[in-house]
Amino acid sequence: MAEALLRIEGLTKHFGGVVASDGISLAVPPGELHALIGPNGAGKTTLIGQLSGEIVPDAGRIRFEGRDITALPIYRRSALGxxxxxxxxxxxxxxxxxxxxxxxxxxxxxxxxxxxxxxxxxxxxxxxxxxxxxxxxxxxxxxxxxxxxxxxxxxxxxxxxxxxxxPRMLLLDEPMAGMGPEESARMVKTLGELKQELTILLIEHDMEAVFALADRISVMVYGRVIASDFPDKIRANAEVRQAYLGERETAGGHA
Amino acid sequence: MNVSLDWRNIAVIVVLAVLVALPLYVAVTGDRFMLTLFTRIIILALAAMSLNLILGYGGMMSLGHAAYLGIGGYAVGILAHDGITSGFVQWPIVIAVSALFALVVGSMCLRTRGVYFIMLTLAFAQMAYYIVAGLARYGGDDGLTIYKRSQFAGLIDLSNKVQFYYLCLAFLFGGLYLSRRLINSRFGMVIQGSRSNDRRMQAIGFPTFRYRLAGFVIAGTMCGLAGALLANHTEFVSPAMMYWTRSVDLMVMVILGGMGSLFGPLFGAIALLVFEEALSQVTEYWQIILGPLLLLVVLFARGGIAGLLTSGRHG
Incomplete structure (x- = not known):
C-alpha cells in the first residue's frame, strides 16, 4: 500500500467506564474514500472528534501525511488540510x-x-x-x-x-442524515465528484450510498474496528453481517 | 453602500443632527443643564458602544465593564491629584492601563463560557472596585475631586463646556466609525462567527481565543477613554462609578437600544438617561417603571429600539 495520508495507531478513549475507542488502528491512503460504518454508539463520531482535535485521546497516535498530529489543536489540523x-x-x-x-x-x-x-x-x-x-x-x-x-x-x-x-482530506460525519431520497441522491453525486480529488473518511448509515461510493469500508462495533476491507469482501463477511446486523437490533433500543 | 431612508436611518440622522446642534439650542435658551445631561449621555453612549462590541457582536456577556470607566477615570484623577494634568501624559496612560487590565482579565475570563464568564468578569470588576476603595491616599470610599481638567497645551479647553461637549461628540463619532469598520472587517467577521458558533469557527481553522481577547481589549480601552472623559466631566471620581450596578446600567443601555446594532447603544443611552431624568422628577422610585419597560423590550422587542425602527420600515 502507498504511504497513508491518515494513519491511526492504537487510538483509545474512555468516557468513565465506557470504552468509546478501543485501540483503533486504521490507514487511509491518498485518494481513497474510506467509509466507516457501524451501529449507533459504536464510537464513530468519537473517532472523528479525535481526528479533528475536539476530543483528546487517552492513548494512541494520529498521523497525517506522516506527521504526528495527536496533540495539535483543532485549528492547526484544519490548517494542515x-x-x-x-x-x-x-x-x-x-x-x-x-x-x-x-x-x-x-x-x-x-x-x-x-x-x-x-x-x-x-x-x-x-x-x-x-x-x-x-x-x-x-x-x-x-x-x-x-x-x-x-x-x-x-x-x-x-x-x-x-x-x-x-482540504486534503474530508472527515464527513453522516452527511446524508435526515435527507430525503432526492437530496440523498444529489449528495451521493456530489461526493462522487469530490472523491476524484480528495481523500475522504465517510461515516454514513445509508448503506446504498456507502457501497456506491466507498473504495474500502471499516466496520466499527463497541469502539473496535472488527473489519476493514473492500466493499465486496465486507458484504460477504459473515462476522460483519452477524455483528453489525445483530448489534443494530439491540442498539436500536437505547440509541 | 446604499443608504435607504428607512425609519432607522431617519432616526440616526435626526439624533446625530440634534447632538451636533445642541450647544446652539443651549446658547439660545441658556439651558446649561441640557448641555451637562447630554455630555453625560454621549460619554456613557461611548461606554455602552464599547460594551456592545463584545456583548452584541462578540457574545461576551461581561458584567464588569464599568471597571474600565473607573480605571480610565482614576488614571486621570490620580495623575491630576499628583500634579500631572497634561492630557498628553494622562490619556496615553489611560489607554495603556485599561488595555492592560482588559488583557489580564480577558486572558483569564475568555477561557470560560456562559455563567462562568459572567461571574469572572464580575469578580474582577469588584476586585478593582475594592482596590480603588482602599486607596486612602486618593480618597478611598469618598472618592477624589479633580481640581483641574486634562490640559492639552491650549489646543482645546476642556473647562469650556461647549468645547468639552464637542470633544466628547468627536469621540462618539470616532467610536461609531471605528466600530463600523471593525465589525465589517475580517476581524469583525471572526468575532461574530465566534458568537454564532465558536466550535465551528475552530473546526474551520480559527484560533478564536486570540481574536476574542483582542476584541475584549479594544472594548476595554474604548471604555477606559470614556472613563477619562467622564472624570473630566464630573471633576470627581469615586469607587461608585465602577460598582457592578454601573456595569448593569451599561448592559441595559445596550439591550434597550439594540444588541449588535451600531447605533443601538446610542439610542439606549439617550432613552435610559432621559427617561431616568424625566421620571426621577416625578418619583424617586423611577426604576419601578424602568423594570417592566425593560421586560417588555426583552420579551417583545429583542432588537431593542434599533430593531423596532428597522422592522417599522415597511409601515
Whole structure:
C-alpha cells in the first residue's frame, strides 16, 4: 500500500467506564474514500472528534501525511488540510450562506487581525466561496440567511464549508442524515465528484450510498474496528453481517 | 453602500443632527443643564458602544465593564491629584492601563463560557472596585475631586463646556466609525462567527481565543477613554462609578437600544438617561417603571429600539 495520508495507531478513549475507542488502528491512503460504518454508539463520531482535535485521546497516535498530529489543536489540523463536517448541522445560522463559506475561506487566508477593509467586499474571499457553493449546488442560495435554509441545504452547506478550507482530506460525519431520497441522491453525486480529488473518511448509515461510493469500508462495533476491507469482501463477511446486523437490533433500543 | 431612508436611518440622522446642534439650542435658551445631561449621555453612549462590541457582536456577556470607566477615570484623577494634568501624559496612560487590565482579565475570563464568564468578569470588576476603595491616599470610599481638567497645551479647553461637549461628540463619532469598520472587517467577521458558533469557527481553522481577547481589549480601552472623559466631566471620581450596578446600567443601555446594532447603544443611552431624568422628577422610585419597560423590550422587542425602527420600515 502507498504511504497513508491518515494513519491511526492504537487510538483509545474512555468516557468513565465506557470504552468509546478501543485501540483503533486504521490507514487511509491518498485518494481513497474510506467509509466507516457501524451501529449507533459504536464510537464513530468519537473517532472523528479525535481526528479533528475536539476530543483528546487517552492513548494512541494520529498521523497525517506522516506527521504526528495527536496533540495539535483543532485549528492547526484544519490548517494542515484536515476538514470535518458535523453530524448535527453546525453553521453560523444568523449569517448568509455566502458569509458562512467566506468565513471558511478566510480561516485559511492568513491571520485575521485585519481591522479596516470590508470583508464582504474582498473578492479573494468571496470568489472561492462562490466556487465552493457551486460545487455543492447552492450557488443560487448565496444571499439567503442560513436559518432559512432547508435541512438538505444545510447538509450541502456543511460540505461547502469543509471544501472552502481547501482540504486534503474530508472527515464527513453522516452527511446524508435526515435527507430525503432526492437530496440523498444529489449528495451521493456530489461526493462522487469530490472523491476524484480528495481523500475522504465517510461515516454514513445509508448503506446504498456507502457501497456506491466507498473504495474500502471499516466496520466499527463497541469502539473496535472488527473489519476493514473492500466493499465486496465486507458484504460477504459473515462476522460483519452477524455483528453489525445483530448489534443494530439491540442498539436500536437505547440509541 | 446604499443608504435607504428607512425609519432607522431617519432616526440616526435626526439624533446625530440634534447632538451636533445642541450647544446652539443651549446658547439660545441658556439651558446649561441640557448641555451637562447630554455630555453625560454621549460619554456613557461611548461606554455602552464599547460594551456592545463584545456583548452584541462578540457574545461576551461581561458584567464588569464599568471597571474600565473607573480605571480610565482614576488614571486621570490620580495623575491630576499628583500634579500631572497634561492630557498628553494622562490619556496615553489611560489607554495603556485599561488595555492592560482588559488583557489580564480577558486572558483569564475568555477561557470560560456562559455563567462562568459572567461571574469572572464580575469578580474582577469588584476586585478593582475594592482596590480603588482602599486607596486612602486618593480618597478611598469618598472618592477624589479633580481640581483641574486634562490640559492639552491650549489646543482645546476642556473647562469650556461647549468645547468639552464637542470633544466628547468627536469621540462618539470616532467610536461609531471605528466600530463600523471593525465589525465589517475580517476581524469583525471572526468575532461574530465566534458568537454564532465558536466550535465551528475552530473546526474551520480559527484560533478564536486570540481574536476574542483582542476584541475584549479594544472594548476595554474604548471604555477606559470614556472613563477619562467622564472624570473630566464630573471633576470627581469615586469607587461608585465602577460598582457592578454601573456595569448593569451599561448592559441595559445596550439591550434597550439594540444588541449588535451600531447605533443601538446610542439610542439606549439617550432613552435610559432621559427617561431616568424625566421620571426621577416625578418619583424617586423611577426604576419601578424602568423594570417592566425593560421586560417588555426583552420579551417583545429583542432588537431593542434599533430593531423596532428597522422592522417599522415597511409601515
Amino acid at each position: 484536515l476538514a470535518r463536517s458535523f453530524q448535527i448541522t453546525s453553521l453560523f445560522l444568523d449569517f448568509t450562506v455566502l458569509d458562512n463559506v467566506a468565513l471558511a475561506v478566510q480561516a485559511h487566508d492568513g491571520h485575521s487581525f485585519r481591522f479596516w477593509r470590508d470583508a464582504r467586499e474582498e473578492t479573494r474571499l468571496r470568489e472561492p466561496a462562490r466556487a465552493a457553493l457551486a460545487r455543492v449546488g447552492l450557488a443560487d442560495r448565496s444571499d439567503v440567511v442560513v436559518a432559512n435554509l432547508s435541512h438538505g441545504e444545510h447538509r450541502q452547506l456543511e460540505i461547502a464549508m469543509a471544501l472552502a478550507t481547501s
